[in-house]
Amino acid sequence: MVSENAIAWYHFSSPKNFYPLAGRLIPWFWGLAVILLVVGLYMSFFVAPTDYKQGESYRIIFVHVPAAWMSMFIYLVMAAYAIIGLTWKLRMAEMMASALAPTGAMFTFLALWTGAFWGKPTWGAYWVWDARLTSELILLFLYIGYMSLQSAIDDPRRAARASALLAIVGVINLPVIYWSVKWWNTLHQGASVSPTMAPKMASIMITTMLVMTFAFWMYTIAVVLMRARRVILERERQTSWVMEMVNADPQAEMKK
Amino acid sequence: MNQSSLSGMWRAMVSRDLTLAMRRRADVLTTLFFFIIVVSLFPLGVSPEMELLRSIAPGVIWVAALLASMLSLGRLFSDDFQDGTLEQMLLLPQPLSVLVLAKVFAHWLVSGLPLVLLSPLLGMQLGLDSDGIVLMMVTLLLGTPVLSLIGAVGAALTLGVRGGGVLVSLLVLPLYIPVLIFGTGAVDAATSGMDYEGHLSLLGAFLVLSVVLTPLGTAAALRISVE
Amino acid sequence: MNQSSLSGMWRAMVSRDLTLAMRRRADVLTTLFFFIIVVSLFPLGVSPEMELLRSIAPGVIWVAALLASMLSLGRLFSDDFQDGTLEQMLLLPQPLSVLVLAKVFAHWLVSGLPLVLLSPLLGMQLGLDSDGIVLMMVTLLLGTPVLSLIGAVGAALTLGVRGGGVLVSLLVLPLYIPVLIFGTGAVDAATSGMDYEGHLSLLGAFLVLSVVLTPLGTAAALRISVE
Amino acid sequence: MLQVRELECVRGDHRLFTGLNFQLRGGELLRLRGSNGSGKTSLLRTVCGLLEPTEGEVLWNGENIRRQRDEFNSALLYLGHHNGIKSELTAFENLRLGSALSGGGVSDEQIYDALEKIGLGGREDLPTQVLSQGQKRRVALSRLLLSEAPLWVLDEPFTALDVGAVDRLARLVEAHLKKGNMVMFTTHQEVDLRAGTLREVSLDS
Amino acid sequence: MLQVRELECVRGDHRLFTGLNFQLRGGELLRLRGSNGSGKTSLLRTVCGLLEPTEGEVLWNGENIRRQRDEFNSALLYLGHHNGIKSELTAFENLRLGSALSGGGVSDEQIYDALEKIGLGGREDLPTQVLSQGQKRRVALSRLLLSEAPLWVLDEPFTALDVGAVDRLARLVEAHLKKGNMVMFTTHQEVDLRAGTLREVSLDS
């Protein structure tokens, strides 16, 4: 059983076998993402009760918090892939890491944007230098640095390895950054406005947030698989299997 | 034998880079000059009121030191890369990470240390008191080597990359933030009579950690970049 | 005939440099991000209090723009110098100063203009009000081309001289300072409800003067550097 | 016609050459000889006006080149130790932008044609930084195919080229001379070049 | 003994070579042939361990060079397209610091001697940036005179050299081979090199 698993793992870690598998999985993840998103949005707008202090504007939380969670998760997953890719020289892991980055940056941006949007009615300002906000901003910088480095290097192999190294350095620093920013803020500002709401959130709200988080996850997986397929084609274009497939495709079209 | 050849290599590397730095004395002075100018721009750009200046002084000096150190990083490996000497270094029969550490040390001697020594003057200009000035020097002494060590990773990663100079700042500046926060935090704490030892020991811990870890990362990055 | 070939060359030069900039898109973006990051370092280094931040905002943004523009200037001629294309430009049958102006214009389009467009966001982050923000944009729009034009002279002079960076800072920064003072002065005046038109017309005068004069200086400096 | 009168060049402590006189007429080929460091590159750059001579002058059609820079430059094609191509651009873009800068009038077909002829067919659309040393040199040399300038000044044009490319370049130079133009060059390799009039100037003393 | 097994190198879209096998024993000279862009430089860099092969391996005394980097590096001297010298330092300083870095044991007299032999006498104390193209190459080549490494890997060592210097270098290579060492090199020039065993590997297909 274990060895079978290991073999399957090994099998699908080669781009050649991964490519068709990903192709088959993508529609499923898209489907799940859409269903969960519909359920989640329905719950956020119609099931969850109106907040007695903030009114309706608080509903943005159902996008904001899952997006903030995703932004951090994705960085961790990306760094994990980077480590695997560098230590075992697995090309597939390198490609997954680079496929994750844009989505991670997108969620970071979404968290910042929804947060800023929310901040105006609640705090009266789009931006305050709060610890959590600041560290989210720094996370965005890390993502952008990762992507810039990758796009600045032409050779795809070198680009993947250099940016993997950067992701690892970043992940070591991330807790230090988070923690120092927190300390910095509490040192300077006694009682600062902080984005924590009522201590006990209604369980319906937690459920809604979890549903939204899962929706985001499914979306992430679908998008990342699609991006990984594109990266595979680009990086493996000189291999025989890609050439065969590219040459075979038009014929398959014609038969249809 | 191995140990003695390692220390011989260390000495050779440091003396090579110091010789080169002396040949381009102008370069070393630029870093210093940049530091001074950035700090002096603030009274001009912000406001000449002493009260305001004093309150922003630690932040301004630290940010200036951080930018100056980052700028000087551009040249840490790029010259060696372009003329092919870096290639030759990768082919030396000694561990690359030790070599890298020696290079960073030499670099700090000519670009970090002078900032530390100059900072009291600038602190005075911005109206810091003597306690603040002493603490500023101590934090810079602990912090600038960390900046150089972290920066080396970024410099190695962006070697030969188009527009590497500015890219390096994008990669490295977010990683500098903890050092900045604890550096200025200590000075602020001292000037407001609070306890600052926690900050200092954290800075020390950063230093130890980065001496141990970053040379490995830099060495790996160099191997990737030279491909 | 001469005029049409001049404008043809102008277009060719600008489109060449814009093509190159698009190839190194990372480069363009990094200047921008450098600007953003430097501005964001100040709240971290100085203090997160909005009141304090608002009062130093114009100075901080202007200093950051000045540094970003100075850094990006490093690459204005140096790439062309190293790969020998600058040599070829000197051998073109057209006036070098026009060529230089075209290059600086292209450079400003990709490195100065984006800063101007981005400044409102940063102004907001530092708590500037909308009047201040508008004026900030106007002053940057007038001021950043002056920075590029003056900086080009410095960049050309440092080409030959190894690490002539000091020379550049010495030459360029004193000339930058009036721009900085009138730029921030205008914003400060506006936020405190005073008259700012004098500042703006002075900035405009700087712009006209530097468009006329600096290309000649830059061209002369290039000829010297290529020897 | 190119004339060099009593030229002297001093670099650092070394007087590389002094009292140098020669002239080059249409259809003539001038080969510069000299060992490493004898001043060949310095002389070529002086002739192009990139380096100022310490004594003497360079005349083009009887007038000092410094007093007619635009005219002289439009008659000149110089190829130095550096290739003078942008590594981010493809070979095609390099040539197109280069010709637009120097006055234009070259069509895309001509450029593709030139690249094909110089042996870069199939690599026209790679950024030149990934090309090999010899391929980069070929990109630089394809300017020769596109230019109308009567005077070519070539500093070791054959370095990094393989045997086939060396031969192709030699034929190109011969054809240029046949049209009544001038070429001035230097090389350390032995190259078989047949020209109407071959002049030699040696800088070894 | 150097062995290359089933080596493959892919750059961008181009598979430069694949299934490459050869070996080099003491006293043998290997000349790499191939037109511009055929992958000579890439192969030499792979053999030195600077470039990672996409397939296959390089063995030194039977073991992969990646698993014994320090041993292999101390047996290797590589000279690439770049000279690998600092332009701010003089020729003498370049050699002294270079030898100190790679383990030392070279006296100042030996260095002056080497520079004299390679034809740089009188220019030892100029910063190398003012040297001519060929003189710079000579500074790089003088490392050959100071090194004890049994394996030399030379990428177009003859470029920019004048006739005398080409000859001197050829004699140097021959002497190195006589001592039972190995040399692997590539050049586009025709050079007269006599060696016990001459192997040729061609990358043109």
Ligand code: HEM
């Ligand atoms: C640009 C502005 C903002 C940013 C960057 C931001 C960032 C974040 C991040 C990173 C988290 C996840 C933290 C964690 O799970 O530990 C989070 C959670 C949260 N945010 Fe925001 N936020 C912003 C504005 C706001 C505003 C204006 C509010 C409401 C007043 C708010 C309310 C919340 C709440 C209630 C949570 C969940 C807290 C928890 O799980 O403990 N945020 N935000």
Ligand SMILES: Nc1ncnc2c1ncn2[C@@H]1O[C@H](COP(=O)(O)OP(=O)(O)OP(=O)(O)O)[C@@H](O)[C@H]1O
């Ligand atoms: N600033 C300087 N100080 C001293 N000597 C200098 C200086 N600049 C150049 N030189 C000398 O001038 C000569 C430069 O010659 P040049 O580059 O023209 O040689 P070359 O004939 O082209 O040689 P090669 O065949 O190697 O290309 C060299 O001997 C060099 O040492």
Ligand SMILES: Nc1ncnc2c1ncn2[C@@H]1O[C@H](COP(=O)(O)OP(=O)(O)OP(=O)(O)O)[C@@H](O)[C@H]1O
């Ligand atoms: N990233 C890349 N993308 C596409 N092609 C590349 C890339 N990197 C290298 N190449 C190709 O690989 C080859 C590089 O070969 P290499 O430099 O080893 O040639 P060489 O045999 O040394 O040639 P020369 O004789 O000109 O020095 C060239 O054909 C080049 O076009």
Ligand SMILES: [Mg+2]
């Ligand atoms: Mg020369």
Ligand SMILES: [Mg+2]
């Ligand atoms: Mg080669």
